[in-house]
Amino acid sequence: xxxxxxxxxxxxxxxxxxxxxxxxxxxxxxxxxxxxxxxxxxxxxxxxxxxxxxxxxxxxxxxxxxxxxxxxxxxxxxxxxxxxxxxxxxxxxxxxxxxxxxxxxxxxxxxxxxxxxxxxxxxxxxxxxxxxxxxxxxxxxxxxxxxxxxxxxxxxxxxxxxxxxxxxxxxxxxxxxxxxxxxxxxxxxxxxxxxxxxxxxxxxxxxxxxxxxxxxxxxxxxxxxxxxxxxxxxxxxxxxxxxxxxxxxxxxxxxxxxxxxxxxxxxxxxxxxxxxxxxxxxxxxxxxxxxxxxxxxxxxxxxxxxxxxxxxxxxxxxxxxxxxxxxxxxxxxxxxxxxxxxxx
Amino acid sequence: xxxxxxxxxxxxxxxxxxxxxxxxxxxxxxxxxxxxxxxxxxxxxxxxxxxxxxxxxxxxxxxxxxxxxxxxxxxxxxxxxxx
Numbered sequence: 001x002x003x004x005x006x007x008x009x010x011x012x013x014x015x016x017x018x019x020x021x022x023x024x025x026x027x028x029x030x031x032x033x034x035x036x037x038x039x040x041x042x043x044x045x046x047x048x049x050x051x052x053x054x055x056x057x058x059x060x061x062x063x064x065x066x067x068x069x070x071x072x073x074x075x076x077x078x079x080x081x082x083x084x085x086x087x088x089x090x091x092x093x094x095x096x097x098x099x100x101x102x103x104x105x106x107x108x109x110x111x112x113x114x115x116x117x118x119x120x121x122x123x124x125x126x127x128x129x130x131x132x133x134x135x136x137x138x139x140x141x142x143x144x145x146x147x148x149x150x151x152x153x154x155x156x157x158x159x160x161x162x163x164x165x166x167x168x169x170x171x172x173x174x175x176x177x178x179x180x181x182x183x184x185x186x187x188x189x190x191x192x193x194x195x196x197x198x199x200x201x202x203x204x205x206x207x208x209x210x211x212x213x214x215x216x217x218x219x220x221x222x223x224x225x226x227x228x229x230x231x232x233x234x235x236x237x238x239x240x241x242x243x244x245x246x247x248x249x250x251x252x253x254x255x256x257x258x259x260x261x262x263x264x265x266x267x268x269x270x271x272x273x274x275x276x277x278x279x280x281x282x283x284x285x286x287x288x289x290x291x292x293x294x295x296x297x298x299x300x301x302x303x304x305x306x307x308x309x310x311x312x313x314x315x316x317x318x319x320x321x322x323x324x325x326x327x328x329x330x331x332x333x334x335x336x337x338x339x340x341x342x343x344x
Numbered sequence: 345x346x347x348x349x350x351x352x353x354x355x356x357x358x359x360x361x362x363x364x365x366x367x368x369x370x371x372x373x374x375x376x377x378x379x380x381x382x383x384x385x386x387x388x389x390x391x392x393x394x395x396x397x398x399x400x401x402x403x404x405x406x407x408x409x410x411x412x413x414x415x416x417x418x419x420x421x422x423x424x425x426x427x
Contacts, residue, residue, distance in 0.1 A: 023390040030363055036366055036398055092361030104389075104415075108361045198393050271389055271415040275359040285361060337367050 007218035008254035016261025025097030051209025053312035057163035069315030075139030080299025085328020089286025093193030095230035095302035103262025105277035115289025122299035365391035
């Protein structure tokens with residue numbers, strides 16, 4: 001066993017800690033563009049993507065990592081993304097959301113994780129896999145040399161130049177147009193801010209973006225050339241438990257450590273507690289988790305693989321998959337929340 | 345819990361999933377009369393942070409946010425106070 005896989009433990013612990021403190025969930029981030037008109041988490045997601053993009057660009061240029069985008073299977077990227085988006089609204093959390101809330105003691109999230117793992121396995125190796133394989137092979141597009149599509153190689157621009165340009169322009173525009181006025185006026189100690197309180201979107205975005213960079217680096221050391229992901233980690237863990245073969249590589253160890261990190265964060269802040277909604281909502285969460293499991297495997301990634309890790313690599317598959325995750329989320333949120341809330 | 349604020353209605357959304365605490369608080373406030381007080385019992389951290397912010401944005405007045413136990417909080421909101 002490669003001892004470097006244990007680099008996944010600190011990465012996962014810090015990731016889980018940051019997810020919990022930052023309440024980092026893309027379901028909330030995207031859904032609340034239309035439902036609550038609350039953009040704090042959306043800004044955290046945007047900032048994390050830009051920070052990771054800069055780090056990936058520098059590491060790719062210096063040869064520390066090499067970008068490895070998910071394959072552009074447009075049919076599978078779109079269908080899987082849309083179904084994943086529906087699932088995360090039903091489950092009340094995206095892949096990272098249900099992971100950190102499992103650590104915080106929320107039974108609804110645990111049930112969603114079980115659903116995600118169950119249907120993820122059925123899709124990757126079980127009854128749905130022939131359909132997925134057909135859909136993928138029928139809609140694959142690569143470059144002539146077989147390389148997976150990115151915004152950079154499609155336009156023939158070196159990745160690091162385009163990534164730095166996009167991140168730079170986006171950050172400058174953001175700084176110019178961002179409205180000032182969100183002030184943290186209370187004077188509390190740094191320790192109190194880090195361990196006891198919820199983080200603001202700026203700290204959350206920067207920390208999660210940096211963890212993405214660290215993840216790409218350490219994961220590459222073990223031969224897995226990809227940054228953060230979630231769903232694959234659950235699938236490998238479940239296979240290890242069910243089939244008895246040891247598949248605990250960097251990713252599953254990272255995901256399990258993420259739960260522990262969120263658990264520790266909740267214990268320290270006094271927010272840990274086992275709590276559950278009624279049976280009807282639990283069934284809804286399980287069903288949502290199942291859709292997420294199918295969607296993530298079909299699309300080639302959950303919201304973390306696509307939006308947090310794939311978009312900074314400028315992968316076309318992840319941009320398309322991510323866009324359809326958002327569309328699925330909006331369509332479902334409109335039915336579930338916006339119609340009943342109309343006139344508010 | 346002794347406080348002088350009279351509560352007209354209580355909403356218990358403990359254990360609920362995102363974003364039900366937020367949505368149910370806001371829709372309940374909207375149905376209440378101006379000046380009535382809603383008590384929200386909530387244990388989902390993101391909602392504890394966002395309910396006061398979003399209620400204020402919609403012209404309700406947050407009277408009190410009180411930590412009860414662990415993640416559990418009690419939020420008192422006066423409906424439509426600033427309308």
